[in-house]
Amino acid sequence: MKSHAPVIELNVASVRKAFPVLDQTVNGHPLVYFDNAATTQKPTAVIQALVSYYSGYNANIHRGVHALAEKATRAFEDTREAARQFLNAPEKEEIIFVRGVTDAINLVAASYGKSTLRNGDEIILSALEHHSNIVPWQLAAEATGASIRVIPVGDSGELDMTAYEDILGPRTRIVAVNHASNSLGTVNPIASIIKKAHAVGAKVLIDGAQAAAHLDIDVQKLDCDFYCISGHKMYGPTGAGVLYGKRELLENMPPYQGGGEMIKEVAFEKTTFNDLPYKFEAGTPNIADVVALKAAFAFINSLGKENIRTHENDLLEYADEKLLTVKGVRLVGTAANKVSVQSFLVDGMHHFDVGQLLDARGIAVRTGHHCTQPLMDRYGIEGTVRASFAVYNTRAEIDQMVEAINRVSSLRR
């Protein structure tokens, strides 16, 4: 049995106090929130940032000359700088605000994809991808005559890197993979994926939705061409995310949407587009949520990614060990390097039923295919029960879940 070193860096009890939503009972039991891969809860600082914006300086940004517009613009652009630092991007102009990762991938697939792909070109995805990193590429492929190739995944949930090298070739234009899998938690070897793609002249987009709250991200060290994150999966508000793109690529990409803000001059004969990043931010952006996103970056930075990771790894190891003591439980996704996501199945029970019974005990998990149907097909299953942990979760909560599963599985036999 592995030993679990106590986490001394993080005071989880005080971290929990920053999340007002956690302090409640659900169906007569203390809430156990294990659906963090879907969306995390928000700390008071983020909630307060939203309230402050709306009650203190709500105004449309840029172009305004009055004081509130000035203040709102500054706050909005401060988040851009915070995002740049968070991803270690070279320049602020390479940070585009989007609604989230889905929006970001659609932007890149529609703009970069459709303008550069040609008939016979190839896009490489992985078997671990979320539908959000599949469907936009299918649309781009359909429009251009490009085709999609898939890196297969092994039984434990790790990508087959030999197969990846085999499918990489002179027709590969784009490789789009996630940093970490939402269904299985697998952390993919993206540094190596990027290097190999660049060797054949392909560009790489990394879906960082499941990485942002857990892993260090350094887009310069990775040398990735595009990297996207969703604010709401990293303690920030919904509807605010970030697309990082290398300047040279963004400069040459056609605008994705037309409207206000993204233009320099409009005449009916011809419109000149604005500079980066505004070229890709048409219309009034989601100002409040972008402003509050800065507080989420600050929250993560204040705890430290390494401390977060140590705590979450401890939770994941503890959960796996405890889950395996339950008769009839099978873990799905057992890669060596994972973020704190554990999918599992209970023998003889449908995952929906397990989820419903856990809910009756106040435990929030996700059930289903997690928007990764091709991956579920790969394992010959319809879906899983997925518990995903965040920095505020505890071993005691895992005990509560495992006890409930034990009860459920023993009663069902």
Place this chain on the structure above:
Amino acid sequence: MTIEQTQHAIIDEFKLLEGDREMSVMYLMDLGEKLPALPGSLKIEENIVKGCQSKVWLVADLKKDHVYFSADSNTAITKGLVSLLIRIFNGNLPEEIVGSELFFMKQIGMDRFIGTQRSNGFASMIQRMKQHARKFQTSQGVKA
């Protein structure tokens, strides 16, 4: 038993569970297990009830003017839910089913323990059952 009487019987049974969510869900699962499985030959696309998150197959027969449903599902809770409807509707005349009003869900507080998605799916099952009954009604009318 009439449709109304069966509903009252179900309400009384659920009263014994005193609104405990876990017990209610477990009870539904037990009911589901008692429902005979449909043969694989009937688990086909055209028998699937649309609007359910889980897979639900439903078939209807008319025997001596009375309607008999059989159903199956891939999840135990949903099987339990559809078994309640089968118990309520089976052996009744098509017009009784078409004209029936179902009140037991509200009385047992079902949407609280099965959630909105399943409640919507449940509504789809009822709709589909009534559609079957309506079809039988029409075909009977044609015969007469």
